[in-house]
Amino acid sequence: MNSQVVTNPEDIARLYRELSLFPSLSRADVGPVVTSQYGGKYSNIYTEWSQRDLDRNENVNFCRQYIVFHDDKSVVYSGASGNCTEIKGELQSKDSPSGDMKAVVRECTIKGEDKQFLEIWSKNIKMKSINLTALKKHGKVYEDDQFGCLVWSHSETHLLYVAERKRPTAKSFFQSESPELSSIGDEEETMRSEEKETVKGEQFVFHEDWGEGLVGKSRPVLCVLDIEGDNVSVLEGVPDNISPGQAFWAPGDTGVVFVGWLHEPFRCGLKFCPNRSSSLYYVDLTGGKCEQLTSGTSAVSSPRLSPDQCRIVYLECAVFGPHMQCSRLCMFDWYTKKTSVVVDVVNRPGEDGFTGIYSSQLSRQCWSADSQRVIVSCPQRSRKGLLMVDTSTGIVTSLTSKSDVGSWCLLNIERDLMVVSCSSPNCPPRLRLGFLPPRDSQEELVWVTLEDSQMLPDIDWQILTFTPPPEQDNSEYPGLDFEALLIKPKEVKDGVKLPLIVTPHGGPHSVFVADWFLYSSVLCRMGFAVLMVNYRGSTGYGQDNILSLPGNVGTQDVKDVQFAVESVLKGDEFDMQKVAVSGGSHGGFLACHLIGQYPGFYKACVSRNPVTNLASMIGSTDIPDWCMVEAGFDYTTDCLPDPAVWEQMLNKSPIRYVTQVQTPVLLTLGEDDKRVPSKQGIEYYRALQAKKVPVRLLWYPGNNHSLSKVDAESDGFMNIALWIIQHLWK
Numbered sequence: 182m183n184s185q186v187v188t189n190p191e192d193i194a195r196l197y198r199e200l201s202l203f204p205s206l207s208r209a210d211v212g213p214v215v216t217s218q219y220g221g222k223y224s225n226i227y228t229e230w231s232q233r234d235l236d237r238n239e240n241v242n243f244c245r246q247y248i249v250f251h252d253d254k255s256v257v258y259s260g261a262s263g264n265c266t267e268i269k270g271e272l273q274s275k276d277s278p279s280g281d282m283k284a285v286v287r288e289c290t291i292k293g294e295d296k297q298f299l300e301i302w303s304k305n306i307k308m309k310s311i312n313l314t315a316l317k318k319h320g321k322v323y324e325d326d327q328f329g330c331l332v333w334s335h336s337e338t339h340l341l342y343v344a345e346r347k348r349p350t351a352k353s354f355f356q357s358e359s360p361e362l363s364s365i366g367d368e369e370e371t372m373r374s375e376e377k378e379t380v381k382g383e384q385f386v387f388h389e390d391w392g393e394g395l396v397g398k399s400r401p402v403l404c405v406l407d408i409e410g411d412n413v414s415v416l417e418g419v420p421d422n423i424s425p426g427q428a429f430w431a432p433g434d435t436g437v438v439f440v441g442w443l444h445e446p447f448r449c450g451l452k453f454c455p456n457r458s459s460s461l462y463y464v465d466l467t468g469g470k471c472e473q474l475t476s477g478t479s480a481v482s483s484p485r486l487s488p489d490q491c492r493i494v495y496l497e498c499a500v501f502g503p504h505m506q507c508s509r510l511c512m513f514d515w516y517t518k519k520t521s522v523v524v525d526v527v528n529r530p531g532e533d534g535f536t537g538i539y540s541s542q543l544s545r546q547c548w549s550a551d552s553q554r555v556i557v558s559c560p561q562r563s564r565k566g567l568l569m570v571d572t573s574t575g576i577v578t579s580l581t582s583k584s585d586v587g588s589w590c591l592l593n594i595e596r597d598l599m600v601v602s603c604s605s606p607n608c609p610p611r612l613r614l615g616f617l618p619p620r621d622s623q624e625e626l627v628w629v630t631l632e633d634s635q636m637l638p639d640i641d642w643q644i645l646t647f648t649p650p651p652e653q654d655n656s657e658y659p660g661l662d663f664e665a666l667l668i669k670p671k672e673v674k675d676g677v678k679l680p681l682i683v684t685p686h687g688g689p690h691s692v693f694v695a696d697w698f699l700y701s702s703v704l705c706r707m708g709f710a711v712l713m714v715n716y717r718g719s720t721g722y723g724q725d726n727i728l729s730l731p732g733n734v735g736t737q738d739v740k741d742v743q744f745a746v747e748s749v750l751k752g753d754e755f756d757m758q759k760v761a762v763s764g765g766s767h768g769g770f771l772a773c774h775l776i777g778q779y780p781g782f783y784k785a786c787v788s789r790n791p792v793t794n795l796a797s798m799i800g801s802t803d804i805p806d807w808c809m810v811e812a813g814f815d816y817t818t819d820c821l822p823d824p825a826v827w828e829q830m831l832n833k834s835p836i837r838y839v840t841q842v843q844t845p846v847l848l849t850l851g852e853d854d855k856r857v858p859s860k861q862g863i864e865y866y867r868a869l870q871a872k873k874v875p876v877r878l879l880w881y882p883g884n885n886h887s888l889s890k891v892d893a894e895s896d897g898f899m900n901i902a903l904w905i906i907q908h909l910w911k
């Protein structure tokens with residue numbers, strides 16, 4: 182049979198190199214309004230991007246600024262001001278509200294030692310450079326999205342950030358003491374006091390951290406720099422049983438509002454799991470009194486203060502249960518202290534098409550200038566759109582429903598000027614701007630492109646909808662449908678049938694939105710079609726859809742994927758003899774299930790850090806609750822191993838079907854994966870070796886669950902492509 186697939190490794194590497202050049206947007210800040218000498222108003226837009234540098238083997242971050250002339254309702258003129266500049270050593274940075282100053286947390290190596298500095302810049306001068314490492318008030322500054330922040334007080338006199346709590350230096354009982362010092366100078370005095378702070382016998386004490394992607398982050402503390410006095414203080418009053426983060430200054434700078442995650446009796450991994458017991462807190466700066474603002478019976482995240490400083494919106498979901506659920510958008514009134522639900526959980530989407538809020542993170546700024554509306558970007562079925570929520574009525578309006586673009590992401594909104602990144606499977610990220618029309622106005626939203634990107638006209642994509650056959654309907658949650666994204670070459674030569682790569686997502690409660698995907702676009706350029714399946718249980722389709730899966734993993738999700746594949750193969754575009762399956766994590770669980778439950782159907786399988794045995798994973802993962810919940814059981818932190826539960830976990834796992842596997846398997850494992858420890862993949866690897874099924878294992882040191890370091894990602898791609906080619910054309 183004819184084929185149009187690129188099989189030469191050099192050509193594949195060239196395609197990968199070409200498409201990996203497209204950068205992604207990570208941040209946009211809108212500066213203050215400036216009036217020019219001719220009366221025109223303009224603002225500066227600062228953007229940060231990230232791009233793979235294959236030659237340097239790292240992701241490079243760079244910034245670019247733009248100037249936008251506007252009349253407060255529309256963009257009059259916009260353009261880039263200058264070229265891109267690479268950002269080096271900056272962990273965090275933030276302009277002050279007036280735009281007069283900039284704060285930077287910088288990490289650098291001096292004489293072989295890592296140091297962290299907090300810098301204050303004003304105009305063209307670095308006014309201060311405070312050596313945080315030397316101050317020893319706390320450990321390393323947090324730069325992550327989960328806890329980290331760098332926030333100017335409204336008065337611009339103080340900065341708030343999060344760092345690891347200071348730990349006394351631990352030393353051995355057998356380490357010799359420094360000799361007695363007779364007359365002591367400053368340096369000796371410091372050594373003396375440091376010595377006093379050392380503890381013996383604590384060198385090897387285990388410090389639990391917050392798991393995958395947050396390794397080493399254990400006891401965060403809130404820190405404040407008094408800029409004038411050069412003084413850093415660690416805030417007191419935060420309860421001992423919580424880890425604070427996502428902090429900001431309360432109205433009037435009287436204190437700090439933050440999210441506190443309960444870390445007792447132990448920490449469960451937070452990445453992809455916003456369902457962890459947490460509350461909003463307020464700590465008063467003068468008395469150190471700490472007040473809990475929310476009930477403490479739920480999981481909260483992303484508090485955002487309105488421009489009039491009267492209300493805080495935040496996201497809320499249930500504790501435990503599915504790791505990602507439909508969120509509530511809640512609002513706390515600062516003055517009445519009342520909490521209200523603005524947008525509730527959507528169990529089944531209604532006529533208006535709104536499917537609920539699926540996000541664990543609101544954009545840095547999300548409020549309209551009138552403090553009445555909130556903009557949320559989140560999946561709605563297989564697209565990601567921008568939703569406008571009226572906080573007084575709870576009415577949700579889509580700002581992007583009429584667009585063909587697959588994915589819209591709000592980077593920022595300031596004085597109603599929205600800065601967004603938008604992309605599709607055939608279009609890498611673009612930077613756009615648009616003014617949010619006033620409330621109740623009929624004005625159309627007009628988008629202006631600030632930074633365009635090259636469209637790839639040879640890539641075709643569509644969203645397919647599937648209704649499971651009656652025997653696969655879920656009796657508890659009947660009538661649910663699901664979708665898949667089909668990405669394929671636009672031009673197919675006469676007589677050519679496309680090979681198909683089936684990709685179920687991980688989670689399982691996540692979703693593929695019609696975004697730009699590097700792997701899929703290169704595979705498509707090589708001549709493959711890629712089917713990315715959003716089986717029932719995915720986010721973006723209503724809470725019932727999510728709830729339909731726990732207890733049914735290994736059956737409902739597996740059958741949905743197989744149904745989607747067989748439905749697609751009914752057309753005559755695809756080569757039934759050339760179907761491969763590839764997935765990561767829970768997607769790897771599904772890939773392994775599919776080759777076990779449909780022996781010989783898939784001619785090649787690729788599995789990244791797959792879950793292969795829920796029963797053996799529960800004792801080693803950072804999210805033990807996940808194993809029980811997905812197997813259909815409630816989880817409590819004090820539950821003990823129960824043979825009946827373990828039996829179910831084993832029975833729902835791919836390892837149960839390994840004796841039926843005929844498909845050659847490529848396993849890609851990250852040595853430092855805390856989520857699905859590499860032993861899961863190794864367990865499966867050994868079972869396949871014992872059964873003499875062709876298997877190859879790639880081991881990536883220094884990589885965690887995502888295998889996203891530049892060399893692991895590019896090497897992984899080449900090996901995946903070549904494995905599939907090798908076994909599809911055997």
Ligand SMILES: CC(=O)N[C@@H](C)C(=O)N[C@@H](C)C(=O)O
Nearest residue numbers: 453504687688689765766767
């Ligand atoms: C909640 C979670 O991390 N589940 C994993 C088993 C998983 O499937 N992760 C996905 C999101 C991944 O692609 O890594």
